[in-house]
Amino acid sequence: MKLYCLSSNIKVLKCYDSNLMIHFSFLKSVLLFNCCESCQYLIINNNHKINNISIIILTDMHISNLSGLVGLLSSLNLLGRIKSLHIYGPKDLANYLELNKKYSHTNFCYVIYIHILTPGLVISNHNYKIYSLGYNYEHNFLIIEKEKTGAFLASKALSNGLVPNSLYSRLKKGLIFLLPDGCLLSGNSFTCYNLHGSQVSFVSDRYYRRKNLETLSGSEAIFF
Template sequence: MNLEAFVLGCGGMMPLPYRHLTSVLLRRDGDLFLFDCGEGTQVSLKRLNLKWKKIDAIFISHTHADHVTGLPGILMLNSQVDRTEPLYIYGPPKIAEYVETSRKVLDMYINYPIIVKEITAPCVVHEGKDFYIRCFPLQHTKTCVGYTLEELDRPGEFNVEKACELGVPVGPLFGRLQRGEEITLSDGKIVRPEDVMGSKRHGRKFSFVTDTLYLPSIAKEVQGSDLLICEGMFADDCADQAKEKKHMTSRQAATIARDSSSKRMAMIHYSPRYSDKELPVLLEQAQEVYPNAELTRDRMHFDLPYEE
């Protein structure tokens, strides 16, 4: 099962000609999840040629303009395809008011259900058959949350040779053992799943953190991420400004990645004060703490394979 992340916009505060505002699309086979929806989101979606008009759920970190101004367009363009499935929108208080007001003022034609759920406490906000998405509190100038998508553990590998040694005939009994069922052979011998199955294998984890003061608690929330998308808005010489505006430096983002043992960390939501030529200073400072730190760019793609 594929799990891929597409950075639709990596900028913060204001869009630039070469940098749209913060948004990330996560594709898990047929499921599409959008994290924040800044100005320019539609442009990147179009340029990537993704089949995105049936997004399953949108997760908003907070209701500052640079994270939600792309949302009305997404809602309207989703009406260009036939869909009966609801679109879920999650976010802190005021997201429901923003969506409803936008629909009324713009007189939107919407041909599908929109279900808005406001977050008031850390919780699991969205669930699927073998995964869940939860939120956790951040500290910004208004209520803000981070998100993680976490897959459930997968069954261990089925040992065909061992099953045959135990006398299990090739066929439907193999499937029952793989589904966790105990079986009885024709001679009365009992074979249990643990006799032929390897240890459970971990699922994958994606984390999205932006617009927050540095908090040591964030590392626990994103622990073991296969990919952590994290705000790294300022360089060290702007640490006081970052604290005043309740943002993070790239070094602080790297500290979270290191302390959470994340496999990869890619920074997002850069201050517009940094041109693309100046962004390497953020990367250099982050890599002093976490050598695997990366910079995101608009329309950058990340593949999250299983760790076998």
């Protein structure tokens, strides 16, 4: 399944069974949820480079979700990858990778950071946030784009005697200035309302839970 979110910065989402690939339009990197046995073929077949994968998130330790992980990591090593890779998963993930490296006599030339999934905020940067809703050994995820700043009302600023200068960019950020006469100049008065970013949910839990429905109800797209 392929989904284009034209009203947001989420360029394309592709879902295959329990695997989800997200490519943000403002980033070159690819975010991968789970890693099935044929994930490399699926990624390359959809005109993406596996070397662009920056984050891998495993919802659980089921074999269908991580059977292609070691092969993907080995392929990245053969490609001469240098940049680090972040992998998020359950607490047993580190032992799983160490045992695979030990018995296959494999080492990677790039740094792999292992993060243990816990309920709450998992990833936060300037472009998006990812939350984990964990139940026992399964995790559901909520991907939320950053809030979009409203358009700056230049005509309103000019009518108030503000000539175009560097002050415009600061007012657009919502900053407040105190003028010499004691008046306050608020940036929110010269901008439109901020727009909420897109919200996408990835649900691995197949059971009905009220908390899931309440949390994920505002999503534009929900993947099961």
